[in-house]
Amino acid sequence: MEALGVLGDPTRRTIFETLAAGPLSVGELAKRLPVSRPAVSQHLRALKEAGLVTDRSVGTRRIYQVDPTGVAALRAYLDQIWGDALAAFKEAVESDGPDDERKHT
């Protein structure tokens, strides 16, 4: 499960987040995002291999959605939350002037 590295790509992350809002076809995704259809397909393949999205056929179309079992999605989501949080923590701990140990008990 390499969900985390896969979401490091900003375009892939946008596609994933767009699908989190609801299932879409490749064409619909390409229409909504500033990404070509072949590029969308390529990113979807990577997302699918990472277990983040699944697809199904509806008539002639292929519909993509966030993996409903949610395992990889959950991990990726939490990883992103903690990544954001620790970056903000680092900034706070380093920006607040010299070491202040008074608060520590």
Place this chain on the structure above:
Amino acid sequence: MNTQDLTIPAVNRTVTVNATVERAFSVFTGSFAAWWPDAHHINPNGYEAAFIEPRVGGRWYERAPDGTECDWGTVLAWEPPHRVVLTWQLNGEFEYDPDPDHASEVEIRFTSEGPSRTRVDLVHGKLERAVGAAALAAGIGGEGGWNGLLRRYAELIDGRDLTAIG
């Protein structure tokens, strides 16, 4: 899928900060609200601050501007300045789930790497409990569960629906 038998690899994150281990621990726990990204909260009434009560059994919770509070979890281990363990009790709908069987766990370790340098290792594990809870509550593939959470998250990122999230 039998969620009882499922084990999900923990989420691991590490950051190294230019601060003493004491200060790193103090800012992480005592000034939690000062750095926690306010986009990540659950109360529909909005977000003002979040807190970790400094003791085993203490609450980890957020407060809205109107004073209402939402729990996130509980302090399982409190070992300043080196280690703190919290339960994460938010379900797939991003609501507090009081059932301890559904709680995942966040362990944060602070290790001194020099006079003013600290490595912070964060492990968010026991994730299968949370997934089990989400799957149980929403049914796999339903509109609830992690899809619901991710949808809200996507809305938040897009700034499409901030009022609904808070």
